[in-house]
Amino acid sequence: MRNPLKKEFSLSLYLEDKRKLINNTLLDIIFLLDEERELISAIKYSLMANGKRLRPVLSIAAFECIEHIEKTDKKDEDFSKLILIPACAIEMIHTYSLIHDDLPAMDDDDLRRGKPTLHKKYSEASAILAGDALLTHAFFILSNPDLLKSKKSLNNDILIKIISIISNAAGINGMVEGQMLDMQSLNKDNSDSLEYLKKMHSLKTGKMIQASVKIGAIAGGASLEEINMLDKYAENIGLAFQIVDDILDIEGDASIIGKPVGSDVANNKMTFPGIIGLEQSKKYAKDLIDDAIAKLKIFGHQALPLHEIANYIIKRNY
Amino acid sequence: MRNPLKKEFSLSLYLEDKRKLINNTLLDIIFLLDEERELISAIKYSLMANGKRLRPVLSIAAFECIEHIEKTDKKDEDFSKLILIPACAIEMIHTYSLIHDDLPAMDDDDLRRGKPTLHKKYSEASAILAGDALLTHAFFILSNPDLLKSKKSLNNDILIKIISIISNAAGINGMVEGQMLDMQSLNKDNSDSLEYLKKMHSLKTGKMIQASVKIGAIAGGASLEEINMLDKYAENIGLAFQIVDDILDIEGDASIIGKPVGSDVANNKMTFPGIIGLEQSKKYAKDLIDDAIAKLKIFGHQALPLHEIANYIIKRNY
Numbered sequence: 135m136r137n138p139l140k141k142e143f144s145l146s147l148y149l150e151d152k153r154k155l156i157n158n159t160l161l162d163i164i165f166l167l168d169e170e171r172e173l174i175s176a177i178k179y180s181l182m183a184n185g186k187r188l189r190p191v192l193s194i195a196a197f198e199c200i201e202h203i204e205k206t207d208k209k210d211e212d213f214s215k216l217i218l219i220p221a222c223a224i225e226m227i228h229t230y231s232l233i234h235d236d237l238p239a240m241d242d243d244d245l246r247r248g249k250p251t252l253h254k255k256y257s258e259a260s261a262i263l264a265g266d267a268l269l270t271h272a273f274f275i276l277s278n279p280d281l282l283k284s285k286k287s288l289n290n291d292i293l294i295k296i297i298s299i300i301s302n303a304a305g306i307n308g309m310v311e312g313q314m315l316d317m318q319s320l321n322k323d324n325s326d327s328l329e330y331l332k333k334m335h336s337l338k339t340g341k342m343i344q345a346s347v348k349i350g351a352i353a354g355g356a357s358l359e360e361i362n363m364l365d366k367y368a369e370n371i372g373l374a375f376q377i378v379d380d381i382l383d384i385e386g387d388a389s390i391i392g393k394p395v396g397s398d399v400a401n402n403k404m405t406f407p408g409i410i411g412l413e414q415s416k417k418y419a420k421d422l423i424d425d426a427i428a429k430l431k432i433f434g435h436q437a438l439p440l441h442e443i444a445n446y447i448i449k450r451n452y
Numbered sequence: 453m454r455n456p457l458k459k460e461f462s463l464s465l466y467l468e469d470k471r472k473l474i475n476n477t478l479l480d481i482i483f484l485l486d487e488e489r490e491l492i493s494a495i496k497y498s499l500m501a502n503g504k505r506l507r508p509v510l511s512i513a514a515f516e517c518i519e520h521i522e523k524t525d526k527k528d529e530d531f532s533k534l535i536l537i538p539a540c541a542i543e544m545i546h547t548y549s550l551i552h553d554d555l556p557a558m559d560d561d562d563l564r565r566g567k568p569t570l571h572k573k574y575s576e577a578s579a580i581l582a583g584d585a586l587l588t589h590a591f592f593i594l595s596n597p598d599l600l601k602s603k604k605s606l607n608n609d610i611l612i613k614i615i616s617i618i619s620n621a622a623g624i625n626g627m628v629e630g631q632m633l634d635m636q637s638l639n640k641d642n643s644d645s646l647e648y649l650k651k652m653h654s655l656k657t658g659k660m661i662q663a664s665v666k667i668g669a670i671a672g673g674a675s676l677e678e679i680n681m682l683d684k685y686a687e688n689i690g691l692a693f694q695i696v697d698d699i700l701d702i703e704g705d706a707s708i709i710g711k712p713v714g715s716d717v718a719n720n721k722m723t724f725p726g727i728i729g730l731e732q733s734k735k736y737a738k739d740l741i742d743d744a745i746a747k748l749k750i751f752g753h754q755a756l757p758l759h760e761i762a763n764y765i766i767k768r769n770y
Contacts (some may be wrong), residue, residue: 297595
């Protein structure tokens with residue numbers, strides 16, 4: 135049942151399997167550190183807080199999607215480890231971004247996934263430093279692919295490419311600028327600007343979702359055409375993910391999404407339904423997902439997990 | 453006069469020359485970005501704020517110190533660019549650490565080098581994000597060594613080593629943990645613990661100074677023995693630098709050091725003079741510098757800049 139190549143593919147089993155792999159790898163990485171230290175326990179609190187692991191799952195699914203991998207031994211545990219370290223680096227960067235976004239000077243959130251945010255549980259200083267440490271440690275594990283004593287690791291040419299892709303997506307021209315635009319959107323009247331909203335989301339979440347898929351493809355040895363198709367797939371699901379977030383804030387179940395329904399309107403946040411309406415937003419998300427799925431055609435049945443993840447993004451309820 | 457190999461070596465001309473190189477490279481890096489964006493102008497405000505550039509100068513001096521470089525064409529501009537990008541990455545990480553350390557939740561400083569700190573000039577959110585962006589962009593430039601269109605660049609094996617060294621020194625087991633220990637030292641009574649103070653400084657500033665020297669040595673193709681000697685040199689000058697800082701807080705000229713004299717005592721900070729006394733601190737710093745200089749013996753006259761930098765650290769008045 136866990137073989138994604140079989141017809142009776144179950145996304146929930148696939149996700150469960152991959153999340154377990156990712157969580158175990160993250161725990162292995164933390165295990166190398168001294169958990170008695172406040173910095174490490176703060177990092178562990180946030181990193182192991184029941185995340186969806188969407189980004190690292192995408193890295194693994196893209197890695198497995200690349201056709202010629204089929205020719206090698208997919209059951210070789212060391213082989214599958216090739217993508218686990220980069221995938222975990224992505225998750226660490228995602229976690230750091232949540233920690234810093236929650237800070238009082240930023241979104242000032244007290245709760246994250248039903249638990250106190252890191253600065254509430256520890257202190258503001260610890261939260262800033264835990265974020266800084268997670269971001270930095272992501273690049274440490276990327277440049278030490280044999281950290282977990284795997285017999286195989288990606289070669290340095292590929293690692294440099296991956297580091298470039300991730301640092302580009304996470305930084306000055308990606309996620310950090312997206313958060314900056316998000317902060318600035320509260321101060322000015324952009325409430326009618328669909329372009330601004332799309333740009334903000336593309337930078338804030340889209341680029342890292344694209345990077346997640348791209349590093350998987352590159353680690354798997356994808357051709358330029360394959361990379362381009364997967365990149366368009368990722369761009370579409372990234373934007374759809376954000377639109378669905380906005381829709382859930384109106385139609386979702388507060389007990390499932392983990393925050394009060396209507397908080398976007400209450401916080402005067404720019405949203406897709408706010409600009410183009412609820413029905414149009416739903417149609418937009420569906421069109422993006424349809425287009426994303428069309429991009430997977432060249433990969434055949436090996437793209438089944440990516441196909442189902444795209445469907446899940448639009449059908450999810452949290 | 454600017455050739456470090458001549459007897460009549462002038463440290464001030466050497467520093468002026470290297471600082472110009474570093475500042476121009478940093479400006480070239482910023483020039484590739486859109487300075488109209490608040491994030492970029494915030495970064496530029498901090499990054500170009502008249503820093504001493506000690507760390508990147510150390511990278512260059514260590515690079516030039518490695519003997520066999522003499523055999524290649526040192527006047528080749530592209531050759532000297534090999535170390536400039538990694539050196540600038542170090543300075544960007546140093547700048548991010550100052551921005552985050554100054555935040556209200558951390559040291560809560562209003563002034564840095566006589567100018568308002570970034571969160572005072574812009575906002576707390578902008579300062580957090582500018583720090584995050586600088587840290588991330590350091591790894592972007594490290595993984596894109598041809599960013600400035602140099603004909604030569606370090607090979608990927610060396611770049612991965614450099615990324616590993618920097619991310620290790622800056623992160624969870626280095627600078628970030630040092631800042632954590634600094635924050636924690638305010639809450640507990642460690643005022644008699646020389647070991648705690650040394651550990652804190654080793655992590656907070658020492659490791660990055662060691663990394664600065666080490667990446668220069670590695671980029672220059674140093675042998676293991678050469679790396680070990682330079683590492684010990686760097687460890688010693690890093691600690692001496694901190695001790696001198698503490699001494700200047702007692703004996704310095706406020707108008708030169710840029711902060712009020714006695715602020716450490718006022719802020720109840722742990723200091724070397726506070727624990728071992730002023731005279732013993734001076735002797736300790738001098739012994740460390742003497743030992744650092746002894747480690748340069750194997751390099752001959754090519755280590756003259758590193759030699760003079762060690763002397764400058766103990767004689768500096770700011």
